Amino acid sequence: MVTLNKNILRGILILSFVAINALIIFGISALFTYLNTGADRSKMLHTEIQKIDQYLPTMDWAPMANEGRPMDKQTLGELESNYLDAWYVKHVAYNTNLREGIEDFYTESSRENIFNFIDLNKQQGITLEETTLEHHPKLNFFSEDGQLIMLTDNNVKEYKRVYQNKKLVEETIETATYKVLLLLEDGFWRVRHMVKTDATPNHKYHNKQHTKTGTIHGINYYPKNTPWDMFGENFEIDTIQQDFKLIHDAGLNTVRIFVPYEDFGKAKVKDEKLVKLKKVLDAAAKENIKVLITLFDFYGDYSVLDWTLNQRHAETIVKACKDHSALLGWDLKNEPDLDFKSRGKSTVEAWLRTMLELVKTTDPNHPVTIGWAKPVSAPLLKDEVDFVSFHYYEDLNQFENTYTQLKKEIPNKQLVVGEFGMSSYSGLWKPFGSSEEDQANYHKNIQSTFEKYNISYISWTLYDFENIPKEVVGSLPWRKNVQKKFGFIDKNGAKKASFDYISSSGTTEE
The missing domain is CATH 3.10.450.50 (Nuclear Transport Factor 2; Chain: A,)
Incomplete structure (x- = not known):
């Protein structure tokens, strides 16, 4: 037994000696190889x-x-x-x-x-x-x-x-x-x-003006099951085609859609996304509907070093769609005035001017606007845009006065109410909210003002939605639940009372 233990110990020592020498030889070889190889440029x-x-x-x-x-x-x-x-x-x-x-x-x-x-x-x-x-x-x-x-x-x-x-x-x-x-x-x-x-x-910008786009009777559009993800994996052009027919039959002539910046590939726009976008334009053309394309959705950086990437993104999309018969024009950015506080008003305005120049140079034949979140922002860059678009979710009783004051301040440009509406949500998170009847009365009243002044409008939105991404209104339930019920059609596909007032009696001007 003692002899056996000695042999085992001797074997372990020999194997250890061999292993140590192998490691030493490997180390010397690696060092020699390194010293005889040029430095790695990718690391240097x-x-x-x-x-x-x-x-x-x-x-x-x-x-x-x-x-x-x-x-x-x-x-x-x-x-x-x-x-x-x-x-x-x-x-x-x-x-x-x-x-x-x-x-x-x-x-x-x-x-x-x-x-x-x-x-x-x-x-x-x-x-x-x-x-x-x-x-x-x-x-x-x-x-x-x-x-x-x-x-x-x-x-x-x-x-x-x-x-x-x-x-x-x-x-x-x-x-x-x-x-x-x-x-x-x-x-x-x-x-x-x-x-x-x-x-x-060089302070001069390309400023060819389009003074007439016709009276817009439109609606902001997302498919019912894919809000804020219209061009994603569940893209269904047949559903979109049916919705466009419904929109046309309701007396509307325009849809406003949104192109998300990152989802489309940022500076390197994805071909498959452009294919889907063109299919949407084709579907609109079949129903004699015009499309206002909103660029840079879900983008909010505005950093100067990002500008060339932003330009290549916009340039690619505009070039791909500028000759389509269904294109009404370009909404450069949705509600950029909401970024004034976090990014700085001057920075956002400088970015907008630069992108306006790029879009106008790339497509000199279609109008460009900016979808301001608040009426107070509407006069900003009024000389650079072709028509002025602002959103209105404020007191309906003040709308007529707000509009007439803006018309005095901006007399030579068409004004478009690019978003407006009322949620029909009333429940746990807003017990004193509005009913579907309240929503219908809201649209009836605002449409009467639109008709009175021949105002162009794009309402929010066709459908109620079951799921609202947190990127849109955050995670607070009292905000998400209200946002779900702005539609003229409920989540089950039934027309709400407001659908009777989805459009006014105006017609498109050629």
Whole structure:
């Protein structure tokens, strides 16, 4: 027994010795391999900037007629990517007053000026929010050895907000030209020189006005079973087609629908979502109904660094739908004035102006509006929009006075009541709420005012809903339950008393 135990112990010691030596040899081998392998660029440099779409201004290259070496497609793609990354990291650095990322896209001599600027801003409590929206580069020279590029970036459209001690002190929009020299280092095109020339203020927006859209008799629309998720997995075009027939037969000529920003893919709009959107437009055309498309639903950031992503999102959707016969126009954003407190009024308005310009430039043939949440916001940007849209959930007795006062303040634009209605909820969470009879009287009375002044309107909404996402009104039951019963048709598909007043007697003007 003693001999057996000694043999077992001897075997364990031998195996341990072999295992330790194997680990030592493996470690030396791994170290040798590491020392003889180049550094991993994806870890050494901030290449996450290139892997995620964070900055997508328009890039419109002039035809290639450069001196020196011909430019191939792959190199041009790498150049454009690195060049835009250089702009982006500089925007971030000036916003945060940190140096991160600058060394990756600027040469040693070039980055020194940027670092000095950051240090000076930090001392003075200055930060910048800035972006470029358009670039029009022309390649001037590509060296024979493939190591140096000279280009002229013409008519760069820039937006900048300057803050000192967190207070906005300046806002500028300008167009400038840049002379740029780039060197190839470590596989990256780095900026060696960037000289700004010919900078001019640019406060003019595309402002072709559409003064007449016809009298709108419409309704905000979601399918009964998929509210706030119209284009999701349970998309059913047959149901939508039946609803549009019902809407048309009720005497209405317009539906307002909503395109959720993230659900549609943000900057990279999903093809399958566009297919569904076009099917909705086709269904509307079959019933001779016009469609007002509301963009940027469930979006509320407005950050300047997001603007180029927002533009690519809107540009894709507008291009896809702008020639459809059912399109009435574009509602840029639903109730952006509700974001004034959290995001800042000036920031939201600047974003709206920029997106208005983009939509109008992309589709100059259809009107653009903004769906303000409150009548008091209606005069904002009145000169930029084609018709003024505001929502009204306030005292019905004050509506006529509110409308006539707005008409005096905005005499040359069509006013559209883009949302209005009354919930028929009365229950545990609102015991003194309104009945279906109260709802019917509300619509009867407001329709009489619409007829009196020939007011365009879009009511809220066709159906009562069983489920309200918390993103819409939050989780509080007294808010969610009230929101469920604004419809003209109840959850069982029966028409409520208010359905008799879903429309006025007006007709569409051509």
